């Protein structure tokens with residue numbers, strides 16, 4: 786079974802997939818205030834800003850580190866009545882496509898990925914973790 790750990794702050798959740806990690810130490814060298822391999826838990830989400838953490842996670846060469854954005858602030862004007870038993874989908878202006886609910890995704894290699902609660906899919910095309918959003922839409926100033 787894959788060993789997956791999640792670490793969160795108010796804005797993002799960093800996901801670490803142990804099976805993919807090549808232990809190159811790039812994360813610890815790049816942002817030692819957050820990534821501390823000698824400590825437990827080894828990720829301290831209070832050690833840097835969200836932007837700094839996103840920037841470092843994007844540099845992970847193996848893809849062992851990835852991230853998700855926590856639920857965006859709900860638009861108060863959004864009053865669609867959810868259909869029971871189906872995930873809700875929301876287009877975030879200038880950002881990802883949010884899916885709320887438990888879903889299964891078959892990636893381009895045919896691997897099944899299961900997500901719970903909320904999933905951010907990239908709409909801008911710039912994510913290094915497609916099909917998921919990794920925050921790159923902010924650096925490219927995605928406008929849609």
Ligand code: FES
Pocket residue numbers: 880881882906907908909910911912917918919920921922923
């Ligand atoms: S929409 Fe977020 S990285 Fe593309």
